[in-house]
Amino acid sequence: MSTEQTVRLTVGQALVRFLAHQWSERDGERRQLFAGCFGIFGHGNVAGIGQGLLQAHREAVDAGYDGAEHGPDELPYLLARNEQGMVHAAVSYARTMDRLQVFACTASIGPGSTNMLTGAALATVDRIPVLLLPSDTFATRIPDPVLQQLEGPGTPDVTVNDAFRPVSRYFDRIVRPEQLLSSAPAAMRVLTDPAETGAVTLCLPQDVQAEAFDWPVEFFRDRVWHVARPVPEPAALARAVELIRSAKRPLVVAGGGAVYSQASEALRAFASATGIPVADTQAGKGAINWDHPCAVGGVGATGADSANALAAAADVVIGIGTRWTDFTTASHTAFRNRDVRFVNINVAAFDAAKHAGEMVVADAREALVALNTALDGWGTTQEYRDEVAALVGDWQRVTDECYHRGHGPLPAQTEVFGALNELMSDDDILINAAGSMPGDLQALWRARTPTQYHLEYGFSCMGYEIPAAMGAKMAAPESEVVAIVGDGTYQMLPQELTTIVSEGLKVIVVLLQNHGFASIGALSESRGSERFGTRYRMRNPATGQLDGDLVPLDLVRNAESFGAQVLVAQGMDGFRAAFKEAVAADRTTVVYIETDLVGPNPPASGWWDVPVSGVSTLASTQRARAEYERDRTPQRHYL
Template identity: 45%
Template sequence: MTHQDPTIRLTVAQAIVKFISNQYSIMDGERRRFIPAAGGIFGHGNVSGFSQAFSQYSDSIPFIQGRNEQSLGHIGSGLAKATQRRQTLAVTASIGPGAMNLVTASALATVNRLPLLLLPGDTYATRRQGVVLQQLEDPSDPGLTVNDAFRPVSRFFDRITRPEQLITSLPQAFRVLANPVETGAVVLSVSQDLQSMAYDFPVELFRERDWPIRRTAPQPEEIHAIAEAIRGAEKPLIIAGGGVHYSLAQEKLQQLGEATGIPVAETFGGKGAIQHDADWFLGGLGLEGNPATNRLVAQADLILSIGTRLTDFSTGSQTMFKNPDVRFAAINIAEIDAIKQGGIAAVSDARRGIEDLLSDLEDYGVSQDWSSEIRSQKDEWRPQRAAALDPDTVFDKNAPEHADLNIPDTDAVLTQGQLIGLMQEHSQSGDVVIAAAGGPPGDLLKVWDATEGRHAHLEFGFSCMGYEIPAGIGVRLANPEEEKRVSVFIGDGTFLMNPTEILTAAQEGLKVTYVVSENHGFQVIRRLQMMKFGEQFGNDFRYRGHDEQGRLSGDYLQVGLENIGEGLGAKVIRATSAEEVRTALDETRSHEGPVMIVVPTVPLVDLPGSEVFWDVAPAEVSEQEWVSPLRTEYEEGLRDQRWHV
């Protein structure tokens, strides 16, 4: 900028809002507003700056009034995931607790590599006011504020203390948002007094700008090395992750499977990567995957991971790969993920990498023996899955096979698996089901059919309780076609943690369906607790008992979930039987606004196990005699744990 360049006088907050309203993402020639809307809650730390700016530019950026700052961040992440990282929200918050409410949302976005723009207010830059409301005082660092908590959970953090800093900081922020390797939460922490300060900004700063989401091409020799490794393997297997979705590589992956017969398993993020069922399609893998997939993974002598971080849920804490000759390869846009497991690494956009691999494997097909083994395992799993989901089978809690569960008396007649079966019956092409924490995402990974246009939006990178309800709003914003259903599948434990954005869905007139599995507690953690500790403690929703210990051991809490939903503006139905659930789903598909269907489900009844170990250690010493055998079992499981370097 020179002194002769035209300028425009704006406040810092106005400059930020005007800038973000003119930024666009470009992917495969498709241009979208990068920040199509904003959200926030105003307090003294942003009300005179950002509220005025968003009001002034409300024609360009619609403003969503949320109930909780964390939830607004989750709406942005839900939108980003549903648009393959091409759009997200800007979220503003006041200093202090408002800003801190965004820290969890920041971590979720960063862990999942989802773009999210956060604009928390910060304490005064001038400091002449003395200690201000909600300010943290650090005697060793006057410049430190609570907003420094964003640094480890964001991919770009800048504290704005001078207006001219925006000239370089804003482009850098959007560079990170658009970079598939670096993307995550971007935090511009703006001092409270600075937001209202005026400055002569260069007009050029506010021109429309396109940010390409680039497709990194692989090195030919890296792809050829992977192809040669596949040719040399007897039992190759592909693990598909979220990168397949973000790069829009689903069709190419389908072509690879059809051409070669290499079996494809899916992570949480990769669920739905294969859109048409085939003999070689395995479904979910890992701790919450189906046992047939996991048995095949254990046999594989070459694992090719595509677009996945390979967390411990996908690797069984590094115990799943049991073939002594197993080798690894990876196609990933991020080198940090491509080199995991010490295998052959191709740093590449997933679609570009699959395209080149498909060409290199033009005349390749897996052996008949491997194909036969795949079909055999799938054939064994198929009736187990069908039986677990069949909603018309009467569940007998007194059957001998359930004797050890001590299933309590409730009004539930359906299991959670049967509820999923009913949702599956109702699901149509274009519908999206969302889950993030507790039992629902694991159950959906194991049994949900996300083919033929049905989509599963599973956030399990951060496994964040409280993500689901606001994320449903983000997914609906990304999918405005009202004939397509956006459903949030959530347990009562997670529902009670963060239900309030149902009111936001009602306020915005958004069609989002919330299916609540009422099983009286944090049941998936109770299951883990029983496996690793051997006693239920603090997970059932029970009244305080009157025994000597005074534990939470009384009757189940009486929680009016329906009253909560009605109070927040949803159309609420309590459905107990299979027919009632069917009717509720059918009759509410076209309802304008949020719908909440509460379904009592039988506690303590799980889907078939995955047969996979997870490294969660029972106590090494304990006065409780039942803990010692669990520790022994755990140590036996560790024997399968291997380094892959």
């Protein structure tokens, strides 16, 4: 191959240049696929990918580009503080961008790379694209064993990075430069596939990263990846329409796919035309505005009474972009009509086939438009619509009570949520992930837009919220991004506050201090384990247990030490004033408030299967086992 057709670069330099020239397109809108690269450098990537990022930047500066405008071969670089945190930030960014733009994440060999495993699992479970570039051991094996290398006596080709295989949608180890020519485009295909996306992992041995190679110039041309909107197959659509027309008590369950496909307008039109009530999952909340006449709230284990009452009696359930997790189905107890049938609209055939449903493998927006046309003139009865309205009205009164209970001496966390729901605008973004908060929020939050409610509940990963706030803010700089965290979650991953500050971003973190794990404490109590090990207490010399005084942890000073402004709120009036001050501020602010560890929480109408010990000497466990046997009676496969 002549020199005019090739360029000599290292693998690290070539990968940076290749990524900078990838684009995504949907509905005629084209954007760069990669917004940048998060990284923490160590041996393994500092002289490979790190050098490639630096060289691309220097070449851009030499060509006349400044910091506000990146060169065509350059990837913006962000220094994170925790490898798991940077993957969470990348996932949040991609989710906020409806999966049309992503980040790469690079980490050093050994623990730096394996720290990304939790983030990879979250991305793949939640079907959110992120590119992971973990450094790996020497391909030549000359210096084996290198620092932080896993040695196996049975095979020399396994490294710690093989742990990424089961949590990645695409995995490869690049042991020769030429492999990148086929593997890099294959990775892009998965990142831009709405059905198959998730974590994509390219392991990069540290010697290969620095190896020079003559690359075809064609490898670095702009490449546009067109994100498909598959339309329903006519026969599948006809079967779905026939089943829906037979329904007396239909119910729609809107999942994350309804949001990522930007199907909100089509969903509202479909609901208005047919009168079919619409419930939502954690990922689907906001797909239909809460005050639409057909919106009935969250469904499942942590759902609203209104949605769960309709689910229990529904004869046809139309899932739109949902993968039917155990929380959505209340561990297969939510849909209790023995004759219930399912219609599953999903870009992934794997999900469309669940519950023996009528499969409509299609983009949510395109399927809703087609269904609306095919069902023209058909609708639910006025009697059913009146029942839906009455149930929703009853639940809205419950919500108002939870939002304004006046609980004391410490407020319930539902009061904090109520204040936020009233103070945040339609374009602001609420972020949460784990503990008792997602349950309260799914039941109570009144989402007005598909972007306002950002709950990571597929993996329910404590520590997601603060780095996710960074990712969401980068994707939506004009929005107020509010991360709600408990003291347990905060202690797991607060480091990215420093990254947020160093990048000059402004987010609001609402930190609820209740000195324990509220969700697991309540679950422990209800399952007969008496909140064992769920409070933050000192070891008591008299009992030998963690039931002494409160742990003297100062979260206020801790947050300040990361560079954030901290406002301490006393009671709900103080919280409202502090939150308004945080909105007016031009810097990242933590609003700290103490809340009651034991609630009260919203009334529950759903169930979640958490088995209780089958035999015990504890009376509390014996009672819980009897309740468990009773409550799982309706559980069944939806066949």
